[in-house]
Amino acid sequence: xxxxxxxxxxxxxxxxxxxxxxxxxxxxxxxxxxxxxxxxxxxxxxxxxxxxxxxxxxxxxxxxxxxxxxxxxxxxxxxxxxxxxxxxxxxxxxxxxxxxxxxxxxxxxxxxxxxxxxxxxxxxxxxxxxxxxxxxxxxxxxxxxxxxxxxxxxxxxxxxxxxxxxxxxxxxxxxxxxxxxxxxxxxxxxxxxxxxxxxxxxxxxxxxxxxxxxxxxxxxxxxxxxxxxxxxx
Amino acid sequence: xxxxxxxxxxxxxxxxxxxxxxxxxxxxxxxxxxxxxxxxxxxxxxxxxxxxxxxxxxxxxxxxxxxxxxxxxxxxxxxxxxxxxxxxxxxxxxxxxxxx
Numbered sequence: 001x002x003x004x005x006x007x008x009x010x011x012x013x014x015x016x017x018x019x020x021x022x023x024x025x026x027x028x029x030x031x032x033x034x035x036x037x038x039x040x041x042x043x044x045x046x047x048x049x050x051x052x053x054x055x056x057x058x059x060x061x062x063x064x065x066x067x068x069x070x071x072x073x074x075x076x077x078x079x080x081x082x083x084x085x086x087x088x089x090x091x092x093x094x095x096x097x098x099x100x101x102x103x104x105x106x107x108x109x110x111x112x113x114x115x116x117x118x119x120x121x122x123x124x125x126x127x128x129x130x131x132x133x134x135x136x137x138x139x140x141x142x143x144x145x146x147x148x149x150x151x152x153x154x155x156x157x158x159x160x161x162x163x164x165x166x167x168x169x170x171x172x173x174x175x176x177x178x179x180x181x182x183x184x185x186x187x188x189x190x191x192x193x194x195x196x197x198x199x200x201x202x203x204x205x206x207x208x209x210x211x212x213x214x215x216x217x218x219x220x221x222x223x224x225x226x227x228x229x230x231x232x233x
Numbered sequence: 234x235x236x237x238x239x240x241x242x243x244x245x246x247x248x249x250x251x252x253x254x255x256x257x258x259x260x261x262x263x264x265x266x267x268x269x270x271x272x273x274x275x276x277x278x279x280x281x282x283x284x285x286x287x288x289x290x291x292x293x294x295x296x297x298x299x300x301x302x303x304x305x306x307x308x309x310x311x312x313x314x315x316x317x318x319x320x321x322x323x324x325x326x327x328x329x330x331x332x333x
Contacts, residue, residue: 064317071325091321120318123311136310150259163262201307211256214247225236232235233294233301 010128011180015085015094017076039075039097042106050107051216052145055223056114059205065121072117082179084109086116088127093117108152112145118205131183135191138173139199144206147172165209169200234290235297238277245270269296 012018047053047069057067067073071092078085078096083105085094093113100106119125119137126133142148148168153160160167170192177188203209205223210216222229247253248267257265276293279286 065321071322090325091318091323092325119311121314121321123309123313125311133311150255161259163260165260195310198307198310202309203304207304209260211260212252214252215256218244218247221240222236225240229235229297233297 009182011085014079014082014179015076015087016079018087018090018094035077035097036075039095039100039106042100042103043069043073043075043095043110045103046107046110050111051213051220052111052210053107053114055205055216055220056111056118058220058223060114060118060121063118063121065117067114067117084113085180086113086120088120088125091117091120108146112141112147115141115144122204131177131181131188131191132195134181135173135177135188136195136199136202138176139169139192139196140202142169142172142176143200143209144203146210149211166200170196234277234280234293236277238274238281241270241274241277245274272296 047057060067073093073095075095075097077098078094081099083096083099086092087094093110093116095106095109095113100109116137119140120127125137127137143165146152148165150161150164153164153168158164158168173192174185174188177183177192178185181188206216206219207222208215208219210219245267248265248270253265257263273293273296276289276296279289280293
């Protein structure tokens with residue numbers, strides 16, 4: 001397949017540092033005082049302290065996909081306002097060092113992308129050809145990562161309350177799909193509608209929709225105790 | 234018991250909190266019901282102290298089985314894997330350019 005066409009079709013043009021075959025080498029000066037260094041530091045903090053991230057990393061390890069920070073995460077410059085992505089072809093989570101400036105944002109992006117990685121690890125997700133699979137993972141990521149919390153929505157000037165979470169999840173899943181694939185809005189909406197009920201109710205590995213750190217901590221506790229739990233049912 | 238009894242009590246307290254009420258309404262448009270956690274806590278205490286009858290243990294198990302079933306109440310869009318993806322750990326420099 002033609003390289004440029006492939007890049008555009010699968011959203012790779014948003015991640016200009018991902019051209020196949022290129023590997024950047026950075027000087028020590030570059031690595032200490034740049035967005036890249038800040039990204040690495042925030043990433044380390046996220047995987048060590050966020051209960052969302054810790055649960056996902058545990059679950060992936062149990063599924064045979066142990067995550068190594070140096071291998072499976074990459075801090076890069078990205079186009080536009082995109083914050084991150086999951087590259088199934090190289091099994092890497094991309095973090096947009098030029099667009100993530102706060103720790104809370106980093107925590108959320110790491111959680112969001114780890115959900116994609118978790119789906120990739122535990123299921124046969126056809127990222128490139130099956131829009132239903134892509135939509136499903138985006139719905140789950142928007143639902144479970146805290147992307148659609150009330151405070152995040154208010155910060156985006158989306159004021160809604162009763163059942164607004166679901167509207168937000170739909171909307172963000174739609175946006176994510178339209179950002180990386182060339183299909184019409186109407187088509188994307190149809191696909192999201194088709195898979196919404198199934199994917200919105202799939203809370204793996206959390207066992208609940210974690211709305212707050214407290215929820216996530218409880219979910220992490222449940223996950224750590226799962227052997228005892230299932231043995232005593 | 235499936236969980237430590239303190240876990241049931243902390244879930245009950247968490248369920249009753251304003252924050253949880255808020256998040257539940259924000260997500261589902263309904264108010265959460267928390268009574269089951271309290272009941273489970275009491276049944277758990279009976280179980281732990283070996284005071285409980287078989288019926289109380291069964292009641293707790295049944296309550297948990299309902300929770301498990303609620304989490305599985307959907308038809309998956311994709312097929313689950315039997316093994317992790319083969320290229321998950323393949324080092325980066327060895328990857329061939331994509332041809333998909």
